[in-house]
Amino acid sequence: MAENKTKPTNVSAAKFIDALEDPQQKKDCKQLSKMMRAATGERAVMWGPSIVGFGTHHYKYESGREGDIMMVGFAPRKGQISLYLTCDIQQMAPLLEKLGKHKTGKGCLYIKRLADVDLDVLSEMIERGIEEVENSHSKSG
Template sequence: MSQNKTRPTSVSPSDFIASIEHPVRRADAETLLEMMTRITGWEPKMWGPAIVGFGQYHYRYDSGREGDFMRTGFSPRKANMAVYIMPGYSDHSAILARLGKHKSGKSCLNINKLADVDLDVLEELIRAGLADMAEKYPE
């Protein structure tokens, strides 16, 4: 039974964000912190050294791997902002088509800067991802 290596820490998300050197990335992280706190109603927590996460769920795969992870969150990386909002259970292509400039993987959205996207559409996408999570992993 393997566990997820990325776990909550005691580091303050606000302190982590304040330490981001790049001014645009820091400002974008502050915006996402406010937005995700408002949308979720959950207290943000650091997951590992560089992910700000909201909520938590327990997963168990057929392989036997199980663990706990955040329901949504973001990581201000050097190259871009990784936003963890699409759990990969639903097709969000209609929302993504209206979002603006981005790249996406199965569960991660990469944005160079928030100015490149429509924040109202981003909020819609975050809510859709949380609804997917709530369906698959009820609280």
């Protein structure tokens, strides 16, 4: 069975964020880091070379594939920030409608800058994503 490519590293998440070239993205990532740390109670850990993650979640699919991944996290990308909420993002449709300017992928939320979204709604989405992970973990464990 294939092993996860995205794993926690010993690289400093704070140094990674401080090294970002775009001043607005750096500011937004620092704020996201504070939000996610408050929501999880966990410190930031680099997952691979470019994802800042918080907490750990062990998953197991019906196929037998299993592994560990962060509960929530984000990655600064060119022109946007990818947010990983480790849940079915489409289940949050009512919150997405109130969030503001964004795009979605299968399990990701993409924003250009935090000023484009309602931070209270984003905080609620982060907390719901964590709850979903914790509830699924308690059911499978």
